Amino acid sequence: MENKNRSMRKGFEHMIKSGHQRIVFGALKQLHVRPFMEEFEDFLQEARLTYAKAYVKFPGDPIAEDEKFRVYAYQAIYWRTLDLIQINQKVEESNLEEFTKEELTIPNLICNPKLVERMMSDDLFRRLYEKCTPAEQRFLTDSYVLQLCNAEIAQKENISRQRVSRLRRQVGCKALMVIEEVEE
Structure with a gap:
């Protein structure tokens, strides 16, 4: 009405x-x-x-x-x-789902920027995740996958916001190292 x-x-x-x-x-x-x-x-x-x-x-x-x-x-x-x-x-x-097996060949992958971006993102995440400590891995999952803010992560993990900020910095430094490794 x-x-x-x-x-x-x-x-x-x-x-x-x-x-x-x-x-x-x-x-x-x-x-x-x-x-x-x-x-x-x-x-x-x-x-x-x-x-x-x-x-x-x-x-x-x-x-x-x-x-x-x-x-x-x-x-x-x-x-x-x-x-x-x-x-x-x-x-x-x-x-x-639209991609057939023929389309998923290397030359075709290079021509599809969205698929390449998604694969690169997933690969970078996997590499970063492997380099992290268990606490950093939980932070990475909470912030990247679940997209929680610092306060929500602190509450979920029962840690201080300062600890969450420290984890963010540590993961950020490791992310830069992973990106440098990929670029080399």
Whole structure:
């Protein structure tokens, strides 16, 4: 049910003026969509659009029923972003399945930059993982695979944030060594 007195523009204004952008960022964070990800800006813009649409479609008065509206907007953003993530994953999986055995020959691999990039990334990760201590391996898995932030890693591993920062530096130094080895 859309309210004729509310528009997408008013929804954007409401989001900015009321400080509700944190709802957008909170939903993205819950889904592990981080600023360093390639698709972050796309997800962020889509989340903002979803907020504005939720503002228009909200059955009550978003200003008077602020708490209910925030829950409504958060859920709308969460589900829309989750749908987009699943669509992206299906597209990536289907892109990899499209390759036949003939296409996976060395000359064809060199011509496909996305596949080469993915293979290089996986190979670098494997090499780095092998050089790390068990604590560094857990950090690498938490930050690279699970995409957790320092605070989340500290809580999960039951260590201090300073220890997480130290692990990040140690893994970073080892990553530089692995990259230098590959370039030689």
